[in-house]
Amino acid sequence: MPTPASICLLRTSAIGDVTHVVPLVRTLQAAWPQASLTWIIGKLERKLVGDLPGVNFVTFDKGAGFAGMRAVGDALNGQRFDALLQMQVALRSNLLSLFIKADRRIGYDKARAKDGHGLVIGERIPARTGEHVLDALGSFCEPLGLKQTEVRWDIPIPEEAHAWAAEQLPGEQPTLLVSPTSSHALRNWQAERYAAVMDHAAAKNWRVVLVGGPSAFERSMADAVLAACRHAPIDLTGKDTLKKMMAMLMRAPMLLTPDSGPMHMANAVGCKVLGLHAASNPNRSGPYSDRRWCVDKYNEASLKYLGKPASEIPWGSKIERPGVMDLIGVDEVIDRFEACAEHLGL
Incomplete structure (x- = not known):
């Protein structure tokens, strides 16, 4: 050929x-x-x-x-x-x-x-x-006539983005980034539940940082999360660019997010992802390299909303129904946070 x-x-x-x-x-x-x-x-x-x-x-x-x-x-x-x-x-x-x-x-x-x-x-x-x-x-x-046998990203990140990220996240304190909003609203978790996990991380002496884009929808979700937090996180919602976000992800060991763009940006730079999956199948659209820290309620969602296990529905089906993300409990996410923190030695 x-x-x-x-x-x-x-x-x-x-x-x-x-x-x-x-x-x-x-x-x-x-x-x-x-x-x-x-x-x-x-x-x-x-x-x-x-x-x-x-x-x-x-x-x-x-x-x-x-x-x-x-x-x-x-x-x-x-x-x-x-x-x-x-x-x-x-x-x-x-x-x-x-x-x-x-x-x-x-x-x-x-x-x-x-x-x-x-x-x-x-x-x-x-x-x-x-x-x-x-x-x-x-x-x-x-x-x-080719076969993709290696997965490599190496997406360029300019020095000014690294410098900005270092200013926002100085020192060695471990950082949990929280990107709470997917562009698909029915993939989003409740603000109060994000806040509960963030408060847990803060109590464990993690620096907690809320991130997101400049849209009114993301600002409104960030405000709801902030209102529910007992320990105020750093709020950088709307203040970063995609490149600055990549630089922050390189400095942070962990990201909490639903199925969204930041999930895959994080995976590309080796940041561990606490992914929240009920509306979508993590094996199809979760963080590619490491899904051990995701909470997977996709099968339960399929049983509840479609009346059959995920193995019997078309691959990649979206179960974007009102309330589907409520299948994910706070304790399950905290469990994944603790397991990932232990894995990282933090």
């Missing part, structure tokens, strides 16, 4: 999934260092990975609709790629792919395709079930 000279990757969002694409980029670069790589990506997501060396990034403005798609086509300036890796199945992304010219158009297998995906691709990745999202994305190199 000839070595492709040019490859276009289309994965515009979200933060966690974009993080999962980085090992694929590393795999392609290691195998074919001379190949030209172009990545079509969202505006926010580019702020996280847009400085990866050796990759030409083209930003897609999702809010601009059809004009945003046409802008991507204009930016590509008629370039034709040896291969397009169409790694997003949403209708908008399928339409966007029509502005990209490629000799080979590789997409998902039929079980994972939707919204007309099959109409815009010519080849499919191997049909598999039971895969983590990162492994599914990694398999996009297989039709090209």
Whole structure:
């Protein structure tokens, strides 16, 4: 099979999934260092990975609709790629792919395709079930004759971000970062329960830091958590950037979060994740490298809301129902915190 000279990757969002694409980029670069790589990506997501060396990034403005798609086509300036890796199945992304010219158009297998995906691709990745999202994305190199055997991120973090993180988290006191908000509201835990775990960590002499983005929704969740805390944590909600968050995660041994972008950012830099899973399957979308510290109530959620065990529902089904995250108890999260702290020797 000839070595492709040019490859276009289309994965515009979200933060966690974009993080999962980085090992694929590393795999392609290691195998074919001379190949030209172009990545079509969202505006926010580019702020996280847009400085990866050796990759030409083209930003897609999702809010601009059809004009945003046409802008991507204009930016590509008629370039034709040896291969397009169409790694997003949403209708908008399928339409966007029509502005990209490629000799080979590789997409998902039929079980994972939707919204007309099959109409815009010519080849499919191997049909598999039971895969983590990162492994599914990694398999996009297989039709090209490669196999992703190593998972490496090395996402660049600028010195100013490290300096900022060192100012916020000085010294050697162990830090628990708490990122309480997923963009999917039904994946979020109760503010009072976050506060109970944070108070426990503070009583164990951990520095507790609340983090999150600048949106009104995240501010409101942070305020609810702060109101419920007996020991006031440091509140950095809305004060960091994605790169500053990465730098903090490198300094903190542990992150408490639901299934969200920060979960996968943390995993990429080796920060242990106390993941909260009931609405989503941690074996599919949890922290890739180490899920020992997650609380997994996905099977209980399946039994309660769908009337059957998780083993009998389609892989990756979301159980985003009101109250599903209430299946996770405070004591179970504290248990995982203590086990992880012992593992870290803290």
